[in-house]
Amino acid sequence: xxxxxxxxxxxxxxxxxxxxxxxxxxxxxxxxxxxxxxxxxxxxxxxxxxxxxxxxxxxxxxxxxxxxxxxxxxxxxxxxxxxxxxxxxxxxxxxxxxxxxxxxxxxxxxxxxxxxxxxxxxxxxxxxxxxxxxxxxxxxxxxxxxxxxxxxxxxxxxxxxxxxxxxxxxxxxxxxxxxxxxxxxxxxxxxxxxxxxxxxxxxxxxxxxxxxxxxxxxxxxxxxxxxxxxxxxxxxxxxxxxxx
Amino acid sequence: xxxxxxxxxxxxxxxxxxxxxxxxxxxxxxxxxxxxxxxxxxxxxxxxxxxxxxxxxxxxxxxxxxxxxxxxxxxxxxxxxxxxxxxxxxxxxxxxxxxxxxxxxxxxxxxxxxxxxxxxxxxxxxxxxxxxxxxxxxxxxxxxxxxxxxxxxxxxxxxxxxxxxxxxxxxxxxxxxxxxxxxxxxxxxxxxxxxxxxxxxxxxxxxxxxxxxxxxxxxxxxxxxxxxxxxxxxxxxxxxxxxxxxxxxxxxxxxxxxxxxxxxxxxxxxxxxxxxxxxxxxxxxxxx
Numbered sequence: 001x002x003x004x005x006x007x008x009x010x011x012x013x014x015x016x017x018x019x020x021x022x023x024x025x026x027x028x029x030x031x032x033x034x035x036x037x038x039x040x041x042x043x044x045x046x047x048x049x050x051x052x053x054x055x056x057x058x059x060x061x062x063x064x065x066x067x068x069x070x071x072x073x074x075x076x077x078x079x080x081x082x083x084x085x086x087x088x089x090x091x092x093x094x095x096x097x098x099x100x101x102x103x104x105x106x107x108x109x110x111x112x113x114x115x116x117x118x119x120x121x122x123x124x125x126x127x128x129x130x131x132x133x134x135x136x137x138x139x140x141x142x143x144x145x146x147x148x149x150x151x152x153x154x155x156x157x158x159x160x161x162x163x164x165x166x167x168x169x170x171x172x173x174x175x176x177x178x179x180x181x182x183x184x185x186x187x188x189x190x191x192x193x194x195x196x197x198x199x200x201x202x203x204x205x206x207x208x209x210x211x212x213x214x215x216x217x218x219x220x221x222x223x224x225x226x227x228x229x230x231x232x233x234x235x236x237x238x239x240x241x242x243x244x
Numbered sequence: 245x246x247x248x249x250x251x252x253x254x255x256x257x258x259x260x261x262x263x264x265x266x267x268x269x270x271x272x273x274x275x276x277x278x279x280x281x282x283x284x285x286x287x288x289x290x291x292x293x294x295x296x297x298x299x300x301x302x303x304x305x306x307x308x309x310x311x312x313x314x315x316x317x318x319x320x321x322x323x324x325x326x327x328x329x330x331x332x333x334x335x336x337x338x339x340x341x342x343x344x345x346x347x348x349x350x351x352x353x354x355x356x357x358x359x360x361x362x363x364x365x366x367x368x369x370x371x372x373x374x375x376x377x378x379x380x381x382x383x384x385x386x387x388x389x390x391x392x393x394x395x396x397x398x399x400x401x402x403x404x405x406x407x408x409x410x411x412x413x414x415x416x417x418x419x420x421x422x423x424x425x426x427x428x429x430x431x432x433x434x435x436x437x438x439x440x441x442x443x444x445x446x447x448x449x450x451x452x453x454x455x456x457x458x459x460x461x462x463x464x465x466x467x468x469x470x471x472x473x474x475x476x477x478x479x480x481x482x483x484x485x486x487x488x489x490x491x492x493x494x495x496x497x498x499x500x501x502x503x504x505x506x507x508x509x510x511x512x513x514x515x516x517x518x519x520x521x522x523x524x525x526x527x528x529x530x531x532x
């Protein structure tokens with residue numbers, strides 16, 4: 001635990017001092033919200049408005065997921081290679097990187113929420129926002145793990161582009177950009193089985209206090225297990241190879 | 245039976261079609277300083293990687309204090325330098341030292357280790373602003389900060405100026421006083437001679453030979469003598485190469501050779517004597 005915190009501190013320090021990384025990550029979602037979400041405020045009812053905010057948040061969240069995919073670029077960095085020598089388990093290092101990404105995401109989304117509260121008539125008890133955020137965070141972990149797994153299995157140069165395209169596709173098919181009801185027919189068949197759609201359903205249900213479908217949690221759990229398995233296998237495979 | 249702190253037992257390791265190590269065995273005894281000497285591409289870094297557990301051997305076994313180095317708990321008694329000194333640019337020297345020190349049950353104070361490696365004045369600076377030499381001193385400091393029993397240094401002084409190199413050698417000698425063990429790789433014979441009890445010479449993935457400093461110096465400390473002489477057969481030593489009248493010999497004692505040639509009145513012109521590089525010494529060695 002102590003080592004987890006030590007690694008987490010270093011990860012965050014490293015990132016927060018790179019303005020090119022930290023500023024867009026923290027401020028872009030708020031900017032997007034102000035530009036697209038804020039304008040909806042005057043024309044929609046409360047419930048629809050919640051959905052609108054959620055959709056925007058999911059857009060931004062998806063972008064933040066690309067943070068998980070720092071992993072492909074960093075996998076080979078001499079620093080990461082060196083850290084393997086230290087007496088710390090790979091799991092702890094993974095967890096620290098994930099926690100750092102989550103911390104950034106948290107800050108970023110927190111900003112959006114504060115803006116939403118200030119700028120729009122959205123009316124959700126703070127407790128519910130808290131639960132909503134928690135659901136969003138927990139539900140993103142399986143998707144994040146899949147991203148890390150992709151980082152290990154795809155070649156170092158292709159992992160990031162593949163990840164971007166994959167997540168964009170998953171987000172679209174999951175109903176993040178267009179509402180699920182507006183999705184093209186061939187996409188909507190598979191949509192409920194995608195992790196992005198599951199997360200969307202869960203976050204809607206939480207925010208609107210409608211019934212939560214536990215099958216969505218189970219589905220995300222399965223994706224999480226698969227992601228963890230693939231990521232671990234990919235990490236172990238690294239130990240046997242060198243990269244050309 | 246000597247106390248082995250690190251051992252490679254007939255390991256082989258290939259990366260794709262490139263064989264890095266072939267049935268190689270290597271060991272470090274407690275309190276011993278071992279230098280692995282070899283040209284670039286010899287397999288030195290792979291040997292270290294196998295011993296610190298960042299790579300897995302294809303066959304054979306690597307052990308640290310008798311245990312598998314791939315389990316992270318078994319690495320708590322060792323320290324190692326990063327192979328390339330490329331730290332995250334925005335982290336400060338102190339932060340990196342603190343991070344690494346946190347992994348070990350007892351570690352040196354940050355101020356203490358900084359003083360030992362002359363990096364006190366850069367403790368609060370971000371790594372991106374450090375010179376190559378400063379980064380290298382930091383990376384060697386990282387190997388020692390956790391008070392390890394065994395230290396791995398991969399070409400520690402490459403790229404350092406003479407002063408820094410000598411200062412580093414001094415610190416490594418001080419470490420010996422605390423009864424630590426050390427395995428270092430280098431392609432400088434002088435460095436191996438200055439620091440090691442035992443030198444292992446490796447090339448193309450195999451151990452050519454190993455021995456004490458004196459033994460190695462005898463084998464590798466050759467001088468190249470070239471001269472033009474009409475009568476090759478009269479020379480007191482066997483030439484390495486003959487091109488027309490131009491003869492090249494590799495000998496231990498060039499002075500004795502020249503005295504002998506002069507004493508025997510063997511005519512010669514264009515005498516050239518120069519010390520041999522490590523690569524040439526290996527060629528001479530492997531030609532035996």
